[in-house]
Amino acid sequence: KAGVTQTPRYLIKTRGQQVTLSCSPISGHRSVSWYQQTPGQGLQFLFEYFSETQRNKGNFPGRFSGRQFSNSRSEMNVSTLELGDSALYLCASSLNGVGDNEQFFGPGTRLTVL
Amino acid sequence: SQQGEEDPQALSIQEGENATMNCSYKTSINNLQWYRQNSGRGLVHLILIRSNEREKHSGRLRVTLDTSKKSSSLLITASRAADTASYFCATDAWGAGSYQLTFGKGTKLSVIP
Numbered sequence: 001k002a003g004v005t006q007t008p009r010y011l012i013k014t015r016g017q018q019v020t021l022s023c024s025p026i027s028g029h030r031s032v033s034w035y036q037q038t039p040g041q042g043l044q045f046l047f048e049y050f051s052e053t054q055r056n057k058g059n060f061p062g063r064f065s066g067r068q069f070s071n072s073r074s075e076m077n078v079s080t081l082e083l084g085d086s087a088l089y090l091c092a093s094s095l096n097g098v099g100d101n102e103q104f105f106g107p108g109t110r111l112t113v114l
Numbered sequence: 115s116q117q118g119e120e121d122p123q124a125l126s127i128q129e130g131e132n133a134t135m136n137c138s139y140k141t142s143i144n145n146l147q148w149y150r151q152n153s154g155r156g157l158v159h160l161i162l163i164r165s166n167e168r169e170k171h172s173g174r175l176r177v178t179l180d181t182s183k184k185s186s187s188l189l190i191t192a193s194r195a196a197d198t199a200s201y202f203c204a205t206d207a208w209g210a211g212s213y214q215l216t217f218g219k220g221t222k223l224s225v226i227p
Contacts, residue, residue, distance in 0.1 A: 033215070043202065043217035056212040090157060098206060098215040102147070105157040 002026070004093050004106035012112045018079040021109045025072050025093030031055075032074040033098055034066060037088040037108070046089075048098055049074050056098065078111075086113045118146075118203040118218035126224040133190045135221040137203030138183075144206050146179055148188050151220070152199035160188075160201075193225045 005024045013019050025032050033056075034046040045058035049068035066076040072093075078085055088110050092103035121136045137146070148160040163170045163179045163186070170177045176189040190197055200220040207216060 035217075042219040043204075045214040045216065048214070056214050058212065058214055092157075098213065102159040102162060103149075103215065104159070105149075107156045 004091060004104050006089075006091055006106040006109050008109060009107065010110045010112075012114065013081050014114050015081055015083060017081050018077065019081060019111060021076045021078075021089055021091075021111075023074045023076070023091035023093075023106060025074070025091075026104055029093035029095055029104070030072055031094045031097040031101075032068055032072060033092045033094075033103065034074070034076050035090045035092065036060075037090060038086075043090070045098075046076070050097055081113045083113050086111060118205050118216060120201070120203055120218040120221040122221060123219070124222045124224070126226065127193055129193060129195055129225055129227050131193055133193050133197070133223055133225070135188045135201050135223070137186045137188070137218055139186075139203075139205045139207075140184065141205075141207050143181075146177075146186050147204045147215070148175075148177060148186075149202045149204060149217075150199045151202065157202075190223075193223075195225050195227045197223060198225045199223060 007022045031050045033048040035043050037043045048056040052068045063079045068074045088108045090108045092105045094101040094103050118137050118139045147162045151157045161172050161177050163177050174191045179186045200222045202217045202220045204215050204217045
């Protein structure tokens with residue numbers, strides 16, 4: 001099976017812009033979770049989508065949003081970018097959701113906000 | 115705040131030695147997982163241990179879980195240079211009204227050939 005793929009791998013934006021990141025889960029996986037990784041805060045949970053519905057949400061502002069399509073592919077959007085949004089954004093897929101199953105992570109999208 | 119906290123933050127050992135990393139957490143959990151991250155392969159799942167299990171093995175990895183102390187340890191035996199990576203524990207818990215997997219800040223392991 002193909003692994004989790006994320007596009008783009010690298011992205012440079014300026015403050016105030018918005019960005020959309022994409023994640024394709026492993027075939028058959030219905031849960032997609034998104035994480036932000038920074039040197040200071042480590043890995044932080046953004047949200048989880050399951051069967052096109054947001055099922056769980058971390059403690060991030062409303063500028064961070066996402067959606068999931070019927071084929072389980074997911075997108076994450078960040079509006080009005082801030083310098084502090086510079087991070088590695090990871091998505092993970094699993095069969096049934098966070099905690100209960102092994103999470104398969106993609107390679108990440110490295111976002112730099114200038 | 116982070117649910118899991120790894121200890122030590124950094125560890126340097128010689129190839130062939132054993133490496134032990136510890137993780138402490140704050141609230142009740144259903145499962146605890148260990149992940150490894152290096153620049154070449156990204157974040158990779160190593161092992162999952164359920165709250166009713168006390169010990170689990172996978173190859174050169176041994177994980178223990180003590181729910182009374184809210185702690186877990188990961189032992190890597192006969193370490194290799196390829197084990198050089200950051201290791202994270204992750205616990206599932208309710209936080210801010212949501213069920214999520216919460217990662218610690220990791221232990222950076224360096225295995226010297």
